[in-house]
Amino acid sequence: PGQVSRAAFVGRVQLRMLKCPCPPSSAGLELSVNNHAADFTLSTRPGPAISLSCLVHNSSQAEELLWYRGEGQVALKDGNKVNTSNICISPVNESDNGVTFTCKLARDKSVQLSVVLDVQFPPHLSGEETLHKEEGKDATLTCNFKSNPQAQSTWLKDSQVLTLQQNRHELYQNSELLRLSIRKVQKSDNGTYSCVVQSPLGNGTREFHLIVEDKKPVFPKEAVIAAVVVVSLTILFGIVARKDHFFKVW
Template sequence: MPPTKPCNVVMEDVTRICRILLQIELKASFPSSFSGVELAINNKTSDFTLTTTLGPALSLSCAIQNNSQEEQLIWYRGDGAVDLKDGNQMNASHLCLSPVTETDNGVAFTCKLKRDQSIQVSVLLDVQFRPILSGKDSLQAEEESDVTLICNVKSNPQAQVAWRKDNAVLTLEAKRHQIHQTSEVSKLSITKAQKSDMGLYTCVANSSLGEERKDFRLVIEGNDRASCIRVLLSFLKAMILE
């Protein structure tokens, strides 16, 4: 006859089994409080791009959906947390960007559930604006030296840039004039500057939203050594011709 377990041991086994079965039943009857919960920015539950323009203000609203209890929301601008007032965190939260500037272009705003930050939704700002030009207004260079005019360009959509001199199309001389251009800067380099290079240069940026211009004044100062060499060469040339 096989040995029998004491009654207290049998009861412990039964209690353990009942507890496990009860936990399984409870999980089936009451799913996680996060089940089906999602966030929406401006009524969009998926990440999206918002196209806008420069202006006084832009409103972003985040709301929780399918929640069974109050939840706290948090906002991020890029990787940095946004400070929110106490009354602007529970179940719904609002951000106001004022004013909207070119620095907001390409920035992502993300709304997250504080209790489970894997639940989130983001909006990427596409701020469109006319070209904005900047750079040093006036430059001085010695004759025979190298000089570079730098025109900084901010534009969305991207602008096409051209250079003019004294209100006319700039004629580029091989080996003396070079233009280097990226999405944010256009550089006009002049090698061994001459007196003839002196004048008013204009950086012209065109996009689908309009045209902007910026003037650069270039002054070429006499180089005594270069002038002396030119006089000497002229003298030698005259002597040879005689």
């Protein structure tokens, strides 16, 4: 009886396995994108379109593929999902720089391969061109720029390299900004300041015109208030005096 019971149990297990087959393992499956079998960086320039082609390797069945741009899934047509999938970025622009495109296996998203776009472009500069400042005030010239690869930058004054004076000039720079601060501007600070950015793909220049104006006369508040009070009292006494004169004549 024990043997019959065990045979019946084995039969039931086999029947369940037939009814509920286990999904095939993704072990051994690999992806490639543009013939790269590992994550890579793709260098390009703005303008021309680029294509990314994802393929499944070592698969014995049809495998669905997914594409992602950053965290967002890319919509694919039905005929562009199984075993091979292609996407096109057109046109490539500067905002695509640093964006990651990832191809994933639909049933096991741990099987994936990523491409980072390295969009290279020459420097582009911007910033307020004319700045009026009263003598003795602080002035700040801000030069905004974008460049890939990263560019070298400097300031010129009237076409000559700016000589920095301690406690008067202050420089701040990051990958997209060059700022020159001048404390207590003087008439000698008048002139044209040039933000010059140099990269392997080209150079860029942005000119800023600093106009230092004469100091405006400053009146002490106390003196102004006193003058207003005196004028007001004078007018008031004048009105009272005219009233007295009017009544006497009448």
